[in-house]
Amino acid sequence: MKKQNNYSVPGFLASSVSAGLKKRGELDLSLIFSQKKAVAAGVFTTNKVKAAPVLLSQKRTKKGSIRAVVANTGYANACTGIRGMNHAIQTAEMVAKGLEIDPEETVVASTGVIGAYLPFNLIKEAIPDLVKSLSPNGFKSVAEALMTTDSFPKVSYFKGNAGGNPYRLLGIAKGAGMIMPNMATMLSFLLTDINIDSQTLWPIFRSAAECTFNRITVDGETSTNDMVLIMANGVAGNRSLNRSAIKEFERGLTDVMGELAYMIAKDGEGATTVVVIEVKGAATKDDANIAARAIGNSNLVKTAIFGQDPNWGRIMAALGRSEIKMEENKVQIWIEGIKIVDGGLMTSEKEEREAAEEMKKGQITIIIHLNQGRWKDRITTCDLTYDYIRINADYRT
């Protein structure tokens, strides 16, 4: 993946302002605008309690074309009933009016405290400025404006080539807590100038979301506001994509979304270590997924990782209660390539000491082989630390 400082995609503009939603005058309201009609697709939270902006944006995205996304932080606009829905609709309307586009092509995203009403006057007052300050170079500050408990902005970029026409793909994401996306994630926006039709875009996008955002967990909590949107405006001018160009785009999209998802796990509230949990040899596809999640969501495994303790007994206990098919005496476990469990038993104290040493690196891979079948899956997570408690005990106060 190529890196650069100047993130831009032809035909897309962005802006962000401080509307006064965050406490210390930080950026908290942002806008992404496509100057041309753009093909769009989205995946949204599967939580039965859906925020107003999720309900609205899901409906509008289904029509397949989106030109503007307005996003606020500080308030989730979830559990806010009719009043909350009116706030979302009016926000979109005002933005659409400023941009002279159809409100039906404008979607809204929110993240923050659940249950509080949006301070709508602040948003209303800020929208004219927001529209006025749109620029081709506004994306990095959008990533900043989206941050809540995030400790760094999350951006990823890819350049491809479709039949001689170069194109760009820019991804932005936010997320640090209440993270175990299911069919969706925290907020993420993908922008590309590739010329692609909805029918081609949707399956690629959906499967990229499935193996990236849907494979991370910080705390096993699925948010009411998760939303991933992609907009493709066709400005690159390429003709209809052939198979190899589609493959390249798919790889680029999966890389960008994968990098963003990794950043979210790395920035998990209070995290000191990113942990990739790989389960192999499961009897079924579901078993592999369930086992990886049982380990990735175990508070005892995650505190042990924080303590840099290769406490594999807790991994065994998590597997045992996960209701998958397993035989204790067939389990093998590796930490950073060091085999610490074989046949369900400790290999040796020497291996444990070596694994403990590896756990200081800030990023580890734990492989579990169940030896039950041919299925595998992986999940990316982080450790559970004092700071997760601090951040979440004090979140509203």
Place this chain on the structure above:
Amino acid sequence: MKKQNNYSVPGFLASSVSAGLKKRGELDLSLIFSQKKAVAAGVFTTNKVKAAPVLLSQKRTKKGSIRAVVANTGYANACTGIRGMNHAIQTAEMVAKGLEIDPEETVVASTGVIGAYLPFNLIKEAIPDLVKSLSPNGFKSVAEALMTTDSFPKVSYFKGNAGGNPYRLLGIAKGAGMIMPNMATMLSFLLTDINIDSQTLWPIFRSAAECTFNRITVDGETSTNDMVLIMANGVAGNRSLNRSAIKEFERGLTDVMGELAYMIAKDGEGATTVVVIEVKGAATKDDANIAARAIGNSNLVKTAIFGQDPNWGRIMAALGRSEIKMEENKVQIWIEGIKIVDGGLMTSEKEEREAAEEMKKGQITIIIHLNQGRWKDRITTCDLTYDYIRINADYRT
């Protein structure tokens, strides 16, 4: 429930010694002995990874009669294979020999680190002393010897009357982390001198476990070593129990087991607040249980409780992802009788402030009414605090 300092049950003896399994010379090996044949029943962990003592004791308890229980702390004797099973069998054998009883009537319980082998020599050396020091007043020190990360010993006592014959029921338990029993719990022993047959005892015991130990959670983790045993030695001399005597015994047993279960939640690792989650108006029995557990196991809800923040949005989000039947706009939530949510919306900031005040008490009840049907359930849990992290990051080091 009557309280007293001198916990004893006619016909039962107990002892405990320091075998050197814990670091600072604390009590760590204990023995309970019935001088007469005793009717017994047990419930055991449903984790597929079962400790050697669980496998052995489950098999022996099925025969319906147990005379001795030997329990060690510091080592779970789980994930220890054939060597671990031999250790469990030999421990029972040595104890049985000292007591001059059948080894098949001797069961073993262990709690502590998973995956490490028992320091069997230390146990072997301590058994003669353990047998020699049996006394009718040894039960309180057994409760102490069972403690690992527990911060207080857990004992409960009940006196009943069966057709003119007084009888006693003594319960002992341990547990503070890796607690979400499923059909069982951490270690708990119930001793009674009532005269009761297996057929009468089993359903009473099973249903009491279901509504007490199986309704607590500290961290959503089901241990490899959970075990609850009851022994009834008949020394009270009562005749066959009539319906009202059975009812009284059932109430007493449920009270004693309920009190022990409550103590485990109260002593949840690092806990500052005990939380009873009551879900009402669920569409099905399962929905009520699933909803209560989703809330009781939510790290975000539990850290908010630690922060004394009535952050009901996190309760809504937990309900929404729990896959139960629900409608956001029908949910009502009370904290300590204060209605903070009605029709899925905040009632007022005044109620929130009052609820926050109530959350300082160290014990709160949260009632959630789903308004979907007639089913209800409750779970007892605790908050998630810095000390949970400290205890579990440093557990083995």
